[in-house]
Amino acid sequence: MSDKTLLLSDDDGVLTVTVNRPNALNALNEQVLTELRTLLEGPLPSTGGAIRGVILTGAGERAFVAGADIKEMSVMTPDEGEAFGALGQRVTRLLEELPVPVIACVSGYALGGGCELAMAADFIYATGSAVFGQPEVSLGLIPGFGGCARLHHRVGPGWARELIYTGRKIDAAEARRIGLVNRVFDTREEMLDSAAATLAEIATRSPVAVALSKSAIDGSIGRPVTDALAIEKAAFRRTFATGDMREGTAAFLAKRPPSFPGH
Structure with missing residues (x-):
């Protein structure tokens, strides 16, 4: 700079x-x-x-x-x-x-x-x-x-x-x-x-889940609860298409630390 x-x-x-x-x-x-x-x-x-x-x-x-x-x-x-x-x-x-x-x-x-x-x-x-x-x-x-x-x-x-x-x-x-x-x-x-x-x-957490949480919080500020819930639901749905979600849930069930791929 x-x-x-x-x-x-x-x-x-x-x-x-x-x-x-x-x-x-x-x-x-x-x-x-x-x-x-x-x-x-x-x-x-x-x-x-x-x-x-x-x-x-x-x-x-x-x-x-x-x-x-x-x-x-x-x-x-x-x-x-x-x-x-x-x-x-x-x-x-x-x-x-x-x-x-x-x-x-x-x-x-x-x-x-x-x-x-x-x-x-x-x-x-x-x-x-x-x-x-x-x-x-x-x-x-x-x-x-x-x-x-x-x-x-x-x-x-x-x-x-x-x-x-x-x-x-x-x-x-x-x-x-x-x-x-x-x-x-x-x-x-x-x-x-x-x-x-x-x-x-x-x-140490899922980078995709952190980013989606941040986006959902930011998008919900100032909106009626019904609109905010819709934003949250859409972000929640997106997590089910991620490798991070598959790895996180598999690691939990296997009782091991997760290794998130970040996608």
Whole structure:
């Protein structure tokens, strides 16, 4: 990636993507978003076997991503602002649509676009130093990378409205209490190690079943129960045509560990 705006590392099937603008608190400018889009639109890079999980984080201890680049936005026209929002929404949707699990690992600030980027992951781990918020209204803006669309799914419409309307920031403990964050850790190293361990555990399961589960959950959000059940039923049906299902059930009956073919 040009100018190392993104740092990538692959360890045993886990791709770690680090936003690397520490002097700007990893703020999302057009370059970062474009490079994220390019990364997510293509096959995930791997030095060995297939990527089975992604860790998304920011460089340094001060910020995961402190937000979108305000200096860049301050001079945008409405058309440019719309295009910038569309780019941010494209990136968050691509992240959400990855067939492998994604864990956002947050230290320091995850504000505005940073909070929106984290919410596009499957779930969020944080350190005690993490600070979350959608403070756009204090700048005369609204969340534009998916905050209005996703936050209420994470924490409920009441909390989403309060956080967005006030622009209030919350710490990691509060974020966990309201359901935004799954787990809170004492140190960044402990957080990253735990995220890698979680992805390693998931990697022992059927990759097809994990991908179909992710797709069914994503497709069900915001839909009536009857529609969500139809989505689930279709995904459930597809598992019966997979080698993973045949291997998983055979291994269970034979009382041996499964060796999933991944198809």
